[in-house]
Each structure stands twice: as structure tokens, then as C-alpha cells.
Amino acid sequence: MTSRTPAVETLNLRKVFGGKVAVDSLTLSVGRGEVFGFLGPNGAGKTTAVKMLTGLARPTAGSARILSYPVGAVEAKREIGYLPELFRFHDWLEGYEFLDFHGRLYGMTGQHRRRRIPEALAMVGLAARGKDKLRTYSKGMLQRIGIAQAILNDPRLVFLDEPTSALDPIGRRDVRDLIRQLAASGCTVFLNSHLLGEVEMVCDRVAIVNRGKVVAMGNLSELLSSQTELEAQVGGATPLLLDELEKMAATVALADSTITMSLKDKEMVPLVAEAIVRHGGKIYSLTPRHISLEGLFVSAIEEGER
Amino acid sequence: MNVITVARFTFREALKKKVVLAAGILSVVFLALYALGFHFFVDESARTAAANSNPATYFARQFGVLVMMGLYVVNFFGGLLAIFTAVGTISGEIESGTLHAVVPKPVRRWEIVVGKWLGYAVMLSVYVFGMAWGVMGLAWVQNGYMPSEPLNGSLLMVLVSLLLLSLTFAGSAMFSTVTNGIVVFMLYGIASVGGMVEGMGTIIKSDLLVNIGIITSLLVPSDAIWKAATYFLQPRVFDLIPIPTPFSSVSPPSIPMVVYAAGYCAVVLLGGIRLFQRRDL
Numbered sequence: 053m054t055s056r057t058p059a060v061e062t063l064n065l066r067k068v069f070g071g072k073v074a075v076d077s078l079t080l081s082v083g084r085g086e087v088f089g090f091l092g093p094n095g096a097g098k099t100t101a102v103k104m105l106t107g108l109a110r111p112t113a114g115s116a117r118i119l120s121y122p123v124g125a126v127e128a129k130r131e132i133g134y135l136p137e138l139f140r141f142h143d144w145l146e147g148y149e150f151l152d153f154h155g156r157l158y159g160m161t162g163q164h165r166r167r168r169i170p171e172a173l174a175m176v177g178l179a180a181r182g183k184d185k186l187r188t189y190s191k192g193m194l195q196r197i198g199i200a201q202a203i204l205n206d207p208r209l210v211f212l213d214e215p216t217s218a219l220d221p222i223g224r225r226d227v228r229d230l231i232r233q234l235a236a237s238g239c240t241v242f243l244n245s246h247l248l249g250e251v252e253m254v255c256d257r258v259a260i261v262n263r264g265k266v267v268a269m270g271n272l273s274e275l276l277s278s279q280t281e282l283e284a285q286v287g288g289a290t291p292l293l294l295d296e297l298e299k300m301a302a303t304v305a306l307a308d309s310t311i312t313m314s315l316k317d318k319e320m321v322p323l324v325a326e327a328i329v330r331h332g333g334k335i336y337s338l339t340p341r342h343i344s345l346e347g348l349f350v351s352a353i354e355e356g357e358r
Numbered sequence: 359m360n361v362i363t364v365a366r367f368t369f370r371e372a373l374k375k376k377v378v379l380a381a382g383i384l385s386v387v388f389l390a391l392y393a394l395g396f397h398f399f400v401d402e403s404a405r406t407a408a409a410n411s412n413p414a415t416y417f418a419r420q421f422g423v424l425v426m427m428g429l430y431v432v433n434f435f436g437g438l439l440a441i442f443t444a445v446g447t448i449s450g451e452i453e454s455g456t457l458h459a460v461v462p463k464p465v466r467r468w469e470i471v472v473g474k475w476l477g478y479a480v481m482l483s484v485y486v487f488g489m490a491w492g493v494m495g496l497a498w499v500q501n502g503y504m505p506s507e508p509l510n511g512s513l514l515m516v517l518v519s520l521l522l523l524s525l526t527f528a529g530s531a532m533f534s535t536v537t538n539g540i541v542v543f544m545l546y547g548i549a550s551v552g553g554m555v556e557g558m559g560t561i562i563k564s565d566l567l568v569n570i571g572i573i574t575s576l577l578v579p580s581d582a583i584w585k586a587a588t589y590f591l592q593p594r595v596f597d598l599i600p601i602p603t604p605f606s607s608v609s610p611p612s613i614p615m616v617v618y619a620a621g622y623c624a625v626v627l628l629g630g631i632r633l634f635q636r637r638d639l
Contacts, residue, residue, distance in 0.1 A: 142371065
């Protein structure tokens with residue numbers, strides 16, 4: 053499924069708006085057929101990065117290639133689909149007409165459009181609404197028709213920027229199924245989201261960005277097993293103890309007598325226990341567990357802030 | 359192919375705009391009132407012409423003035439329609455986000471701009487040409503009067519609206535929708551005033567005023583082209599009255615100015631394309 057050249061490849065991609073760095077030295081590689089999660093807090097530069105990759109914004113520096121073509125090349129655009137974060141469309145069109153216009157822009161023949169448009173409408177659950185004006189659609193339906201225009205050309209790479217932000221739980225499940233269906237057909241999915249649960253359920257690999265920089269990237273299961281979340285019931289925790297634990301862990305949080313911390317390595321658990329005892333603390337329980345994506349996300353962001 | 363797709367889409371979109379619907383209805387109302395006014399004017403002129411020493415010249419002058427006033431209004435409507443239908447053609451779509459799904463398609467940015475321009479250009483050309491011939495046709499039906507060179511004149515009127523359309527497109531790639539509307543409308547006004555200043559300079563033989571008018575014409579040649587159109591549209595008896603008015607011209611159109619205006623359209627549109635290509639969405 054994965055060919056030699058990556059679907060998306062960026063090298064030190066940078067974007068500056070009027071002195072403010074939105075994306076700083078973004079280097080990443082997304083393999084073909086992957087479902088790639090691009091995560092980060094609000095304002096981290098995710099949407100700007102996607103805009104550069106889809107030709108909506110020009111990089112200030114660095115380079116990027118999409119399906120082996122330079123970013124913005126018409127050849128690459130022919131093979132990609134894109135759902136913008138702010139999905140606003142020409143609402144005087146009917147759903148079918150809207151997809152017909154985008155199909156024409158893709159250069160699809162009339163016969164191809166007549167076959168593919170009903171398929172795309174059915175894939176997003178709008179088969180019965182193709183003759184209705186977009187202005188009569190709900191926000192969730194607009195997001196669905198936006199996804200339909202993004203997959204209309206059977207893309208080899210699709211960028212979905214927050215594709216479930218307007219959807220109810222059923223709609224979110226439908227989109228997850230659609231993403232899995234796209235991946236099964238060999239399409240690379242670049243999923244830009246801050247809904248970690250969604251990402252955890254569908255993504256093969258993730259990159260976490262903060263302040264325009266990648267702070268963690270890799271195979272999702274490996275990343276989750278690379279860190280350990282430790283919950284310790286401790287009596288007599290002193291500020292000095294917490295200072296020492298902060299040096300050992302990416303994140304440390306104290307609530308009542310419970311200290312929660314994320315550790316790089318499970319082998320650090322005995323060192324944590326030793327430090328607690330050395331500072332006069334009493335250990336009632338120590339519970340190590342695999343870190344959740346949320347824990348990994350917070351840990352990566354906070355570590356990057358240091 | 360993409361240019362045609364975008365042009366067809368833009369043409370359809372333009373027809374859906376309320377401003378176009380309102381302009382269409384008001385234009386029909388204008389033609390109806392104009393026909394009525396012309397009808398009563400013809401009756402009145404028939405009575406007063408009998409007392410005139412040269413009734414043929416009298417008729418030509420009277421009807422010529424009336425037709426030129428009608429065409430002046432059509433030219434003004436064409437300019438307004440060019441500015442206000444296309445004012446947000448790029449900026450408005452960037453602000454609303456509708457271009458975000460279009461630009462990543464396999465379409466070059468220049469194709470989007472040229473396609474949109476063509477869509478509006480067809481609509482404006484049909485409007486201005488149709489309205490100009492509507493005014494002239496009403497005069498012809500009622501008393502057989504037809505301007506001297508109606509085709510050349512009406513084509514130049516179309517050029518005026520295309521010129522303003524190109525200017526509006528360039529502004530839309532540079533400014534927000536509201537700012538663009540204000541800037542282009544003011545430039546249109548400045549061009550009209552510049553034309554009047556040049557006319558006054560001609561009457562009082564002031565090179566300074568004439569030069570101010572020429573410079574204004576180079577900045578925005580809409581009034582200069584309208585004046586060129588009036589020469590073709592006014593009755594030849596006007597040639598004997600060397601006093602320029604907003605509805606008439608004292609000299610034949612300058613071919614270099616017409617060529618300049620056509621080139622101006624192209625250069626300004628190219629400028630708009632260049633700006634749009636560099637703009638982050």
C-alpha cells in the first residue's frame with residue numbers, strides 16, 4: 053500500500069504573517085495510504101500548514117512536496133481533496149450543482165460526474181438532499197457536502213481540516229467510517245483535528261505541533277507506549293519533592309494527595325518512589341499505566357513550552 | 359476549459375444577485391418612463407417645430423439631446439453595475455471563505471480571475487448594449503430618429519463598463535470589499551469630474567484645465583471613452599456647436615485613447631491577477 057515517495061513531505065516549512073511566526077521549521081513526512089493525525093492546540097499553526105500544502109498560502113521559507121509534485125502544482129491538485137476548516141460554499145446552488153461545479157474544476161467528464169456525484173452524495177449520507185439548495189442545509193449537512201466535494205475526484209490524498217466539528221455523534225461515527233474506507237482504498241488522509249478521541253480511533257501516525265513546530269511525531273501506538281502515566285497516592289508531599297519530580301517527569305500535577313505525572317520510561321518508577329521517600333513522603337500506592345493520547349498531547353505541549 | 363467553467367458559474371451567480379435583479383427591474387422602469395417622456399416630447403416638438411425656420415435641424419437637435427441624455431443614464435447605470443456587482447468578487451469570497459474550496463482544485467489562480475471577469479463582462483455587455491439599443495430603439499420607433507453611428511457608440515459604452523469592471527477586479531484583489539467599493543466609485547467620480555474640467559478648459563481655452571482633464575483620463579479613462587462614444591451617438595448637427603457638455607463631444611474620438619483604454623483594461627486586470635496570485639487566503 054505504501055509506495056516509496058511520501059504523500060506529503062515538508063522540509064523546514066515556515067510561514068510568517070507580519071512578523072508573527074505561524075509555522076516554524078515544519079519538517080514531516082506522511083507515507084502513502086496512511087491516516088495521519090495533525091494535532092495541536094488552537095493557534096498552533098495547523099490550519100496555516102494545511103493552507104500551505106493545499107496552495108492557499110505561500111510558504112515564507114522551506115519546501116514541500118505533495119505526491120512528489122511541488123506544492124501548488126496543478127498535477128498535485130488534480131490528485132488531492134480538501135475540506136476547509138471554515139466550510140462556506142456558494143449557497144445559491146443545489147447540492148448536486150455544487151458538486152457538479154467542483155467536478156468540472158477537477159476536469160471530470162460529464163459521464164464521470166453523473167456517475168460519481170450520486171456516489172459521493174450517498175457516501176456522506178446526502179443522497180436524498182442533492183436537489184435542495186445549500187442555503188437550506190444545516191451546519192452538519194454543509195460539512196458533509198464539503199466532505200463530498202473533497203472526495204469527489206477519488207483523491208490519492210485528502211486533507212480534512214476539523215471534519216467533524218459540526219457533526220453530532222452519529223455524524224462523527226459516519227466520518228470515521230468514511231476515513232477508514234478511504235484508507236482501505238489506498239487514499240492518504242491528512243486529518244487536522246484537536247478532537248483527540250477521533251484521532252486516536254482512526255490515525256496510524258500523528259504529529260503534535262505547538263507554536264508552529266512539531267513537538268512529537270510517530271506511530272500512534274508506539275508514541276502511546278513510549279510514555280507512562282504514573283499515579284501516586286502520597287502523604288506529606290513538599291514543594292521540594294514536587295520540584296524534584298518536575299525534573300524527572302514531563303508533567304506533574306498534584307490534586308489532594310494524588311500526584312499524577314507522565315514519565316518517559318517505566319524504569320523511572322523506582323526513582324520516583326526513592327525521591328518521595330527521600331523527601332519524607334509516605335507512599336500509599338503507585339499505579340503506572342499507559343499514557344492516553346490526551347496525556348501524550350499535554351505532555352508534548354508542556355515539554356515543548358519549557 | 360477552467361476559464362469557461364468559472365465564467366459560466368460567475369455569470370449564473372451574477373444573475374442570482376439581488377443587485378442585478380434590482381438593476382434589471384429599475385432599468386425596465388427607466389425604459390418605460392423614457393418611452394413615455396419621449397412620446398410626449400415628440401408631440402410637443404411637432405407643435406413648436408412649425409414656428410422654427412429649419413424644422414429638420416430643430417428635430418435632430420431636440421431628439422438628439424433626449425437620446426444622449428438617455429444614453430448618459432445607461433452609461434452611468436453600466437458603470438454602477440460594473441462596480442457594485444464585482445466589488446467583492448475576490449475579496450468577498452476570501453472573506454466568506456468560499457474560495458477556500460475552489461483554489462485547491464486543479465485550477466490556476468489566473469484562470470479564476472479571468473473566468474470571473476469574463477462572466478461579469480458578458481453580463482455587463484449584454485446589459486449596456488441592450489439598454490443602449492433599447493433607448494435608441496424607442497426613439498426610432500416613435501419618430502424614426504437614430505444616432506449617426508449607433509454600433510460604434512454602443513460598443514464604446516460597453517468598453518466603459520469593462521474598464522470599470524477591470525478596475526474593480528484589481529481593487530478586489532487588493533482591498534476589502536467595502537474599501538474597494540469606495541475607492542473605485544470615487545475614481546469613477548474623479549474621472550467624470552476630470553472630463554468636465556477638461557470641457558471647461560476647452561471652452562475658456564485654459565491649457566492647465568485641459569491638462570488636468572487629460573491626466574485624469576489617463577488615470578481612469580472611463581469619461582474619455584464615454585466622450586468618444588458620444589461623438590458617434592450624437593446627431594451631426596451637434597458638430598456645429600463647439601461647446602462640450604456631459605452628453606456630447608466637440609471632436610472625433612482619439613484612436614490612441616481608445617487603444618489606451620483597451621490596454622488599460624488588460625493591464626489593470628493583469629495587475630489584479632498578479633495581486634491575487636501573491637495573496638494568502
